[in-house]
Amino acid sequence: MKHLDSKYQDILLDILHNGVEKEDRTGTGTLSVFGKQFRHNMADGFPLLTTKKMAWKVMVTELLWFLRGDTNIKYLVDNGCNIWNGDAYKAFKSTFSPMPGIQSSLPSQDEFINKIKTDNEFAQKWGDLGRIYGAQWREWIGFEQFDNHAETIYVDQIKELIKNLKENPDSRRLMVTAWNPSELHRVVLPPCHYGFQCYVSDLSPLEIIDQAKKDGLWKDTIPEGMTLGELQKDFKTKKLSLMWNQRSVDTFLGLPFNIASYGLLLEILAKEVGMVPDQLIGNLGDVHLYSNHIDQAKEQINRDSYELSELIINDEFWNPDASFLSQIDHIKPDDFYIKNYQSHARIKAPLSN
Numbered sequence: 001m002k003h004l005d006s007k008y009q010d011i012l013l014d015i016l017h018n019g020v021e022k023e024d025r026t027g028t029g030t031l032s033v034f035g036k037q038f039r040h041n042m043a044d045g046f047p048l049l050t051t052k053k054m055a056w057k058v059m060v061t062e063l064l065w066f067l068r069g070d071t072n073i074k075y076l077v078d079n080g081c082n083i084w085n086g087d088a089y090k091a092f093k094s095t096f097s098p099m100p101g102i103q104s105s106l107p108s109q110d111e112f113i114n115k116i117k118t119d120n121e122f123a124q125k126w127g128d129l130g131r132i133y134g135a136q137w138r139e140w141i142g143f144e145q146f147d148n149h150a151e152t153i154y155v156d157q158i159k160e161l162i163k164n165l166k167e168n169p170d171s172r173r174l175m176v177t178a179w180n181p182s183e184l185h186r187v188v189l190p191p192c193h194y195g196f197q198c199y200v201s202d203l204s205p206l207e208i209i210d211q212a213k214k215d216g217l218w219k220d221t222i223p224e225g226m227t228l229g230e231l232q233k234d235f236k237t238k239k240l241s242l243m244w245n246q247r248s249v250d251t252f253l254g255l256p257f258n259i260a261s262y263g264l265l266l267e268i269l270a271k272e273v274g275m276v277p278d279q280l281i282g283n284l285g286d287v288h289l290y291s292n293h294i295d296q297a298k299e300q301i302n303r304d305s306y307e308l309s310e311l312i313i314n315d316e317f318w319n320p321d322a323s324f325l326s327q328i329d330h331i332k333p334d335d336f337y338i339k340n341y342q343s344h345a346r347i348k349a350p351l352s353n
Contacts, residue, residue, distance in 0.1 A: 004040055005051045005305035008259070011036055011251060012297045015289045022288070026352035030288035036249075038259065038284065042277035045308025047263040048338060049256045051300050053346040056260075058083065060333040063261045067158065067268075068328050069138030071130065074116055074123040079333055083257075084129060085113055086353035087188045092126050130187040136178040159325055161198065165273045169200035169238060193258055196244040198269065203237055203276065211236050211276055241279035242266040249284045252293040252300075252349055258282065264336065267311055272324045296349045309341040 002010075019031030040047045048054050061081040068075070073088045089109045096106055107115065116123045131141075140155040157176040164171055179194035203211065212218040212235045244262045249255050263280050270277040289297055314335040319327060 003305045004044070004047050004259075004308060005049055005303075007038060007040070008049060008256065009051065009301050011038070011255070011284075011287065012289070012301050015251060015287060016294070016297065016301075019289065022286075024288075024290075024352075026290075028352045029291040031291070031294070032286055032288040034286055036284040036287045038255075038282040040259070040263070040280045042263065042266065042280055046260075046267075046311040046338065047280060048260045048309060048341065050306040050308065050341075050343040051303040052256075053343045054256060054260065056338055056341070057081075057333050059257050059260050060264065060336050062257075063264055064328070064331060064333060066133045066137055067325070069134045071132050071134050072123065072127040073129065074120075074127045077113055077116055082113070083351070085109065086351060088116075088127060088129060089113070090353055091129070091188045129189075131180065131183040132187050132189070133178050133191060136180055136183075136191070137176055140177075140180065141183070156325075159323075162269065162272055162323070162325070165198060165200065165240070165269065165275075174198040174200075192248045192250075192254070193244050193246040193262075196242055196262065196265075199241040199243070199279075200238050200275065201241070201278070203239055207239075207276075208235055208237055236274055236276050238275045239278035240266065240270045240273065240275040241281065242269070243279075243281040243283065245283045245285075247285045249287040250352075251287055251289050252297050253351060255282075255284075255287075264311070267313070268324065271313065271315075290349075290352050292352075293349050296347045299347055303344050306342040306344075307340075310339040312337050312339050 014036070015031050015033050019033050022030050022032045024030050048056065057079075058081045061076060061079045062083065065075050065081075073084050076082070076084055086109070089112050092112060093106060112126075116127045137158050138156050140157055142153045142155060143150045144153050161174060161176055164174055175195060175197045177195040178191040184190050209218065212232075215234075215236070217234055242262060242265065244258070246258065249258075259280070259282065262282070263277075266277045266280055269275075314337075324331075
């Protein structure tokens with residue numbers, strides 16, 4: 001059985017050995033291969049790479065931002081997540097015009113981000129990235145045609161997914177998409193990971209018992225006054241898998257984040273619907289290394305892995321009588337933390353926007 005890091009290192013090696021040189025929108029240049037798949041069994045540990053130190057809180061913050069339906073970077077920068085700063089600044093620069101007596105020259109990116117942090121009106125106007133992930137996940141815009149008119153409808157795809165996981169777990173329509181062709185002109189960057197699908201299967205009797213023991217629900221004897229059905233009512237009997245699709249993969253900087261982010265999403269969904277996280281699968285399209293990430297990739301390939309860590313969810317906020325989504329605005333990145341995370345040092349690399 002291959003370790004998570006080994007699977008990732010195999011992808012890096014494949015690009016280095018077989019990648020073709022391709023130009024890209026950033027002007028950086030890449031080595032690229034097409035069509036890879038990444039698989040991880042969640043029972044083997046949480047999928048956070050150990051061959052370089054990962055910015056865990058940054059990744060959690062971004063996922064919560066998606067789940068909130070937010071598209072403005074203010075929430076991100078207020079929580080120390082700066083991975084979308086360059087895209088927001090690039091969009092700002094493209095529309096900037098000097099205002100005599102107020103601002104005669106283009107602010108630097110640092111000045112722009114500081115303005116986002118300190119000026120709510122400025123942030124509302126210039127911090128929005130358009131109809132990207134959060135908008136599509138939580139408020140997909142469509143139309144319903146009637147005889148003589150059409151009405152706009154809004155679809156909360158995450159809410160619908162959770163509802164269907166609970167009510168129709170064998171459905172083949174357990175899907176969420178962020179790729180909306182009619183709104184691609186309204187985004188700073190078309191979605192790279194453009195959709196995901198869930199799959200539910202039954203736990204075996206032995207798996208049900210093992211999971212009940214992990215959850216602290218197993219009793220060697222039935223307590224007096226309790227029936228077997230009452231004892232087993234909280235036992236988990238199903239497991240949940242998630243497969244995401246990604247058209248463009250920044251393999252050194254982006255893919256480790258994508259793996260951990262969808263691993264966390266799988267954990268959140270499984271907890272919400274009372275299932276056990278199972279398989280995490282990524283279908284990857286244009287899988288590339290930027291030309292200024294080659295040396296960093298070679299360094300990471302030569303590192304040995306550590307044991308995977310465990311995800312701990314502070315579920316004090318998790319009101320069992322309310323849905324996760326109804327509580328999302330009160331959930332903080334610090335409510336998700338990694339236990340016993342051991343890794344090699346961080347490897348710095350520039351982000352291409």
